[in-house]
Amino acid sequence: MVWQTVLRILLFLICAPFAGGLLDGLDRKASARMQGRQGPPVLQPFYDVWKLFHKQTIVVNRLQDFLVGGYFAFSVFTGCLFFAGGDLLLSFFALTLAEVFLFMAACSANSPYSSMGAQRELIQIMSYEPMLLLAAIGLYMVSGSFFVDDMVGRGASAIALLPGVFFGVVFVFVIKFRKSPFDISSSHHAHQEMVKGLTTELSGSELGLVELAGWYEDVLLLGFLALFVLNRGVWSIPAAVLTCLACYFLIVLVDNVFPRVRWDKMLGWAWAVTLIFGGANVLILALVR
Amino acid sequence: MTVVAFLILFPFFAAIVLSQMKKPGRVRDGFVYSCSALIIAAVVYLTADVLTAGRSRSYLTDTRSLDQAILAGEFLLMALVFYYGFRFRKYYVVLLSAAQTLPVAWMELSGRGVEGQVHLSVDNLTVTMCLVVGLVGSLICIYAVGYLKDYHAHHKEYRDRSPFFFSMLFVFLGAMFGLVFSASLTWMYFFWEITSICSFLLIGYNESKIAVRNSFRALWMNLLGGLGFALAILYCTLVLGVANIQDLVNLGMAAGGKAVLVPVTLLAFAALTKSAQMPFCGWLLGAMVAPTPTSALLHSATMVKAGVYLLIRISPLLYGSLSGILVTSIGGFTFFAASLLAVSQSDGKKVLAYSTVSNLGLITACAGVGLYEAVWAAILLLMFHAVSKSLMFLSVGAVENSIGSRNIEDMHGLIVRLPKLAFVMTVGIFGMFLAPFGMLIAKWAALKAFVDSRSVLLILFLVFGSGSTLLYWGKWLGKLVAVTHQSERLPDTVHKGEWTAIGTLTALVILLCVLFPALSAGLVQPQLVLMFHTRLTAIISDADVKVMIMMLCMIVILPLVMRLLTSGSRSKVVPAYMAGVNEGDDRHFVDSRGRPKSMYLANWYMEDRFGENKILKPSLVVSAAGLTVLMIVAIGGAL
Numbered sequence A: 001m002v003w004q005t006v007l008r009i010l011l012f013l014i015c016a017p018f019a020g021g022l023l024d025g026l027d028r029k030a031s032a033r034m035q036g037r038q039g040p041p042v043l044q045p046f047y048d049v050w051k052l053f054h055k056q057t058i059v060v061n062r063l064q065d066f067l068v069g070g071y072f073a074f075s076v077f078t079g080c081l082f083f084a085g086g087d088l089l090l091s092f093f094a095l096t097l098a099e100v101f102l103f104m105a106a107c108s109a110n111s112p113y114s115s116m117g118a119q120r121e122l123i124q125i126m127s128y129e130p131m132l133l134l135a136a137i138g139l140y141m142v143s144g145s146f147f148v149d150d151m152v153g154r155g156a157s158a159i160a161l162l163p164g165v166f167f168g169v170v171f172v173f174v175i176k177f178r179k180s181p182f183d184i185s186s187s188h189h190a191h192q193e194m195v196k197g198l199t200t201e202l203s204g205s206e207l208g209l210v211e212l213a214g215w216y217e218d219v220l221l222l223g224f225l226a227l228f229v230l231n232r233g234v235w236s237i238p239a240a241v242l243t244c245l246a247c248y249f250l251i252v253l254v255d256n257v258f259p260r261v262r263w264d265k266m267l268g269w270a271w272a273v274t275l276i277f278g279g280a281n282v283l284i285l286a287l288v289r
Numbered sequence B: 001m002t003v004v005a006f007l008i009l010f011p012f013f014a015a016i017v018l019s020q021m022k023k024p025g026r027v028r029d030g031f032v033y034s035c036s037a038l039i040i041a042a043v044v045y046l047t048a049d050v051l052t053a054g055r056s057r058s059y060l061t062d063t064r065s066l067d068q069a070i071l072a073g074e075f076l077l078m079a080l081v082f083y084y085g086f087r088f089r090k091y092y093v094v095l096l097s098a099a100q101t102l103p104v105a106w107m108e109l110s111g112r113g114v115e116g117q118v119h120l121s122v123d124n125l126t127v128t129m130c131l132v133v134g135l136v137g138s139l140i141c142i143y144a145v146g147y148l149k150d151y152h153a154h155h156k157e158y159r160d161r162s163p164f165f166f167s168m169l170f171v172f173l174g175a176m177f178g179l180v181f182s183a184s185l186t187w188m189y190f191f192w193e194i195t196s197i198c199s200f201l202l203i204g205y206n207e208s209k210i211a212v213r214n215s216f217r218a219l220w221m222n223l224l225g226g227l228g229f230a231l232a233i234l235y236c237t238l239v240l241g242v243a244n245i246q247d248l249v250n251l252g253m254a255a256g257g258k259a260v261l262v263p264v265t266l267l268a269f270a271a272l273t274k275s276a277q278m279p280f281c282g283w284l285l286g287a288m289v290a291p292t293p294t295s296a297l298l299h300s301a302t303m304v305k306a307g308v309y310l311l312i313r314i315s316p317l318l319y320g321s322l323s324g325i326l327v328t329s330i331g332g333f334t335f336f337a338a339s340l341l342a343v344s345q346s347d348g349k350k351v352l353a354y355s356t357v358s359n360l361g362l363i364t365a366c367a368g369v370g371l372y373e374a375v376w377a378a379i380l381l382l383m384f385h386a387v388s389k390s391l392m393f394l395s396v397g398a399v400e401n402s403i404g405s406r407n408i409e410d411m412h413g414l415i416v417r418l419p420k421l422a423f424v425m426t427v428g429i430f431g432m433f434l435a436p437f438g439m440l441i442a443k444w445a446a447l448k449a450f451v452d453s454r455s456v457l458l459i460l461f462l463v464f465g466s467g468s469t470l471l472y473w474g475k476w477l478g479k480l481v482a483v484t485h486q487s488e489r490l491p492d493t494v495h496k497g498e499w500t501a502i503g504t505l506t507a508l509v510i511l512l513c514v515l516f517p518a519l520s521a522g523l524v525q526p527q528l529v530l531m532f533h534t535r536l537t538a539i540i541s542d543a544d545v546k547v548m549i550m551m552l553c554m555i556v557i558l559p560l561v562m563r564l565l566t567s568g569s570r571s572k573v574v575p576a577y578m579a580g581v582n583e584g585d586d587r588h589f590v591d592s593r594g595r596p597k598s599m600y601l602a603n604w605y606m607e608d609r610f611g612e613n614k615i616l617k618p619s620l621v622v623s624a625a626g627l628t629v630l631m632i633v634a635i636g637g638a639l
Helices: A002-034 A044-053 A063-083 A088-108 A112-143 A148-152 A163-176 A204-226 A236-257 A263-288 B002-020 B026-053 B064-087 B091-109 B124-154 B162-181 B185-203 B209-240 B245-255 B257-274 B282-289 B292-301 B303-313 B322-343 B348-369 B372-403 B419-433 B438-452 B456-481 B496-532 B542-566 B612-638
Strands: B057-059 B120-122 B588-590 B596-598
Touching (some): A002 A236, A044 A204, A088 B438, A163 A263, B064 B091, B091 B209, B120 B124, B124 B162, B124 B372, B162 B185, B185 B257, B185 B282, B185 B303, B282 B348, B303 B372, B322 B612, B348 B372, B372 B419, B419 B496
16 A cells, blocks of 8 residues: 555656656647647757756856755655555645745845746636635535545546546646746746746756646646546546646647736636536536535 | 633732722732732642543522622623713713623522523633633733833823723733633623723723724724623523533534524624624724733733634534624635734734734634634634734734834834843744744634635635735835844833743744644644544644644744854845945935935825725624524524
8 A cells, every 4th residue: 555655646746747848849830820829849858957956056146046846846745645555635735835935935036027027927826726615515415535545536436526626627738738828927928027037037957847847737737637536446547647648738729829817817718608607517516515 | 710710810819909099109009919829829730720620510590699799790890881872972881781690680689580590610621711811811910010110101191090001901800711611601601790890991991082083983892792692691591491512512512503593693793793703803803902911911812712712612603604604704704804004003012913813713603603613613713713813913012112103104124222121022023924824724624624624705705804914914024024224223222021021922923833733732622522522533633743843943032043144254244235326324315416415214104995995884784784683584584
């Protein structure tokens, strides 16, 4: 039992960055094709991060080392907790802690761009947090447990009972994956007003750590999406993988189609979707079951 | 028994002595320190005693002479309210005070009171409250010694009434102990009224116009709650023939909720005013004009907890009843609305006040649900909140005395200027909303309880409220950790006594993450078995506790690891990026006319979305309407 857990954690630790980097590469390729460009090689994200780790690190203060380290450590920790079959709510709380570390790293720089990005990041967290908690509650109401292992050990897929919650989660994942129209705290384009928002003052291996943590996080988030599909049946595994890939592609498509919106629109939409789709779904579930 | 009597009476004795010590100085400081230490020792002794004996006990069944003393005390309090009411021409408080004291007095004097019941009792809930009042309260008294010196040094315009201040603090402690030990409703009501009046007097401490106005607002709202309490006593005695809170609960459990619905609703109403739930949150926000120790002691750690304490006591009666619905809706709504309101505030104490109202709302909602897991969460929230919030208040007070402002914007870069205070505030803020710290554990349990009781409305209030809670704490945290170049470290003017209090509370916030399973098993679970007569399973599983301890260790070890990893690395320190127009540091830039301009980084307050003028009034109207309707339905349906 213990060995199984250790094995799962090790598997996550080793495989997640490759999967996350690959997804990132595919994302860039797909986006490029949508925009009529050739796009970088699929392995480009790995080259980028490799290079980042070999550059001289330029920092604005010493506190950043600790804060970025905290972000990385708790992102990875959250993933380990999740893939070891642990408590879903606790995973989300650990994820919030990680996010707060990144936010603090941006604030500590005392730079106009990263401060602005940090404030926007907080609004982003505030926007998606209710939906994530509600999703965990919905999964709990279906499976009777907050533990990931119990959630996937059911006879039927949770999505059948939680379509509204699933939609809400995919909606807020656009924010979580930092995609347009909700990528207000960090944009990938140099000419835009935020420079690079949250990560303006991070460089070299620190920026590399943030990228790496982002990959771990992406895998965690897709793993969370898979929870809605996975059940005891073997066929649920390919179905879950396909669902995750389809959702990811959808998010990339949305990224390329919609222009960025203001923070208040993002907050309003995210909370409205949470209330209408998530809230109604949970309400019906509470009444019926 | 001796220790119970000591805890109630000794603070009053200390208060009398302190009111006579007119001269500030070492003698008075020493007296405050030693009284506080004695109270802490007595509380620890009581805890050990009750836990080793492992059962609750009750005292004083025949108390004719003491009852008369209490009655005289009630008249004294009424006289005090009359005096201030006439002096400041606030006649409504006179009316409110007369309307509640006279009927209760008539009932006692005409011999209609119920005799021969238990007046004082000690169980685990009492001990929990004693720990909060004794430990946190005494620490705040210790802190107050140094704080008040600086307060009067900074505010020459206010008259130095420190003897009065200290004696009121101790009167208040005595009243709080009296309140939690009392089983008799009349006694509880008497101490309840003392705390209201202490709060009134302490809010008006600096005698400024605004302080007087706010103190009367606090007084009338608390007296209104007192009126509810008095009516509940009358109903219990005259109709039900019980005069003891435990008897009331037993009666309700035996005879069904409907029989006790009227007094329970009235008591809940009293509790809602005391705990500053909407629509009564105004008095707590106004109370922030008082010196910080008052805010920490009365308006966040202890007095406002009296309301939720009462709710926890009657929580078995709230389960599934109309009054329970009243309490949970008001509490849940308050949690959500107050956390939204905190977003637009930049005054540190105002944020703390809104956050207190919000957290009290959560405790209220938990108590109103009335399931054992919800009450577990309520008791733990009560403890964690007292510790973390008083730490926040005390450090804001210390910062205010050091930099002359308590505005969050002025705390920019505090980690450079006052690193020690910035550190304890960071711990305090982490303690308020992040895993693996106390408040989050209790919130988590609350969430589970809400889900298990299928109250979707509460779930929604909780998840959305958590979102905005994160926003206002996060913003504050960001200000603290900004590392500004070329700014000087300020001299540490915080007194030793203040550091003792702040340091102990910081240690408690951290220790409670590790100790809470023991606290739960030793203190809270036995109490719940007593209240709900069911054996229960652990609410937070062992596996989760282990994970959280791992997280705590990671936070502690991380700075060391990062220091080791980055030592000897070739990283270069540069000023922040400002589109290439820095003026040599990270605080000035060249503007479009080629002149240097200083930069100012402000947090977002989003006044046009979350401002008080946008949200406060609608929430007050909604909650007042809800409260009125639900009270009419509950009481009207039962009568």
